Amino acid sequence: MGKYILAVNAGSSSVKVTFYTCDNPPRAIADAQVSGITAPPPTFKYQHGETKVKEELKDKLNTPQDAFKYIVERCFKDSELSEVASERDVAYICHRIVHGGEYHEAVEINDDTLHHLEKLEDLAPLHNFSALEIVRFCKKELPSVKSITCFDSAFHQTLPDYVKTYPINQQIAKANGLRKYGFHGISYSFIVRSVAQFLGKPQEQTNIIAMHIGSGASMCAIKEGKSVDTTMGLTPLSGLPGATRSGDIDPSLVFHYTSEAGKLSPASTKEMHISTAEEILNKQSGWKALTGTTDFAQIAVDKFPSEAHKLAFDIVIDRMLGYIGNYYLKLGGKVDALVFAGGIGEKSALLRRTLVEKSQCLGFAIDAKANEDGPRDDEVVKDISQSSSQGPRVVVCQTNEQFEMAYTTIQSRS
Ligand SMILES: Nc1ncnc2c1ncn2[C@@H]1O[C@H](COP(=O)(O)OP(=O)(O)O)[C@@H](O)[C@H]1O
Numbered sequence: 048m049g050k051y052i053l054a055v056n057a058g059s060s061s062v063k064v065t066f067y068t069c070d071n072p073p074r075a076i077a078d079a080q081v082s083g084i085t086a087p088p089p090t091f092k093y094q095h096g097e098t099k100v101k102e103e104l105k106d107k108l109n110t111p112q113d114a115f116k117y118i119v120e121r122c123f124k125d126s127e128l129s130e131v132a133s134e135r136d137v138a139y140i141c142h143r144i145v146h147g148g149e150y151h152e153a154v155e156i157n158d159d160t161l162h163h164l165e166k167l168e169d170l171a172p173l174h175n176f177s178a179l180e181i182v183r184f185c186k187k188e189l190p191s192v193k194s195i196t197c198f199d200s201a202f203h204q205t206l207p208d209y210v211k212t213y214p215i216n217q218q219i220a221k222a223n224g225l226r227k228y229g230f231h232g233i234s235y236s237f238i239v240r241s242v243a244q245f246l247g248k249p250q251e252q253t254n255i256i257a258m259h260i261g262s263g264a265s266m267c268a269i270k271e272g273k274s275v276d277t278t279m280g281l282t283p284l285s286g287l288p289g290a291t292r293s294g295d296i297d298p299s300l301v302f303h304y305t306s307e308a309g310k311l312s313p314a315s316t317k318e319m320h321i322s323t324a325e326e327i328l329n330k331q332s333g334w335k336a337l338t339g340t341t342d343f344a345q346i347a348v349d350k351f352p353s354e355a356h357k358l359a360f361d362i363v364i365d366r367m368l369g370y371i372g373n374y375y376l377k378l379g380g381k382v383d384a385l386v387f388a389g390g391i392g393e394k395s396a397l398l399r400r401t402l403v404e405k406s407q408c409l410g411f412a413i414d415a416k417a418n419e420d421g422p423r424d425d426e427v428v429k430d431i432s433q434s435s436s437q438g439p440r441v442v443v444c445q446t447n448e449q450f451e452m453a454y455t456t457i458q459s460r461s
Pocket residue numbers: 260261262263290341342343344345347389390391394395396
């Protein structure tokens with residue numbers, strides 16, 4: 048059997064993979080990604096030891112499957128990465144699947160589990176399709192490697208009924224699986240373990256308000272190590288705005304926005320059906336709709352380039368602030384730490400400073416320099432609280448979804 052784990056994080060426009068050893072904890076040996084699948088030319092980035100490559104690709108990669116195939120071929124052929132030269136060197140491929148329905152934990156792919164996940168695809172085509180295409184590819188083309196699927200929703204199986212139930216007809220809700228699931232759970236598992244370790248507390252006694260803020264953004268109230276509320280819902284659309292997602296809106300809005308709301312979007316394919324309303328709210332909204340850019344680094348700057356940029360920033364802060372207050376109350380004020388994670392949470396000192404200043408009344412306070420400096424590359428958790436603060440800690444956590452998948456796989460197999 049192979050000695051390495053391949054962790055795959057597939058999005059609609061990028062595929063990121065990391066190769067790990069099967070040690071406990073796993074050790075990363077190489078990283079590769081293809082981005083820009085939907086905006087050609089695609090870019091290939093690769094890192095192994097001292098070797099770093101970034102190239103624009105001439106090859107046409109139309110789908111996440113094409114991108115994954117390309118990455119695997121490049122890595123297998125690379126003579127400097129001799130550890131993984133063929134399928135025989137790989138023991139497990141871990142796939143990040145956003146929507147895992149009722150699954151509580153990662154599962155190994157076989158005909159049954161794949162069939163079950165394919166049924167779920169209808170509930171979350173926009174989020175599960177790319178990853179499942181890669182699962183299907185691995186099953187066919189790399190049959191000797193075990194595929195493990197890790198679910199973003201699994202961490203939130205602990206949500207109380209009154210949090211996960213929508214007040215609609217319960218027969219219809221149950222028949223169609225209409226409830227709050229919550230996402231970014233692979234990241235939240237990594238965050239709660241890392242932060243508990245950093246605070247020197249057992250995970251089962253750790254209470255945090257965690258924020259995974261990237262192009263998809265969510266927050267989670269974690270009580271005694273478990274998710275008790277989170278901002279995303281049936282799909283990753285609800286809660287906070289994202290790069291192209293609206294976040295919470297009045298659901299009636301879609302019918303006033305377009306009379307085509309219920310029709311199939313032109314972006315649908317033979318295999319993947321999405322409605323016009325879903326397409327608009329998931330792909331044509333968020334800060335991109337307000338400012339023209341998906342890049343939050345161009346919005347979160349001290350001097351806003353335009354009123355629209357300021358408005359986008361203020362909206363994100365306002366929605367996040369609302370959930371900090373909400374979750375502080377739900378945790379009964381017993382909060383060990385406010386945790387910033389995700390591309391934006393980890394990199395934007397301005398976002399952190401603005402939010403913490405506005406949450407001062409709850410006892411949060413940051414050290415200006417520690418916040419500006421942010422974490423070092425090798426620092427998983429950094430405390431940015433004011434040293435004299437008696438209130439809860441404020442920390443940055445450099446989350447790592449690929450690591451978490453490899454780690455979970457090792458834990459469950461050893
Ligand atoms: N210095 C920065 N300030 C603000 N935002 C940043 C900064 N650096 C990166 N980002 C933003 O992080 C986001 C990507 O975060 P990430 O968690 O990698 O997203 P995802 O996994 O959802 O694609 C992008 O919107 C990017 O612009």
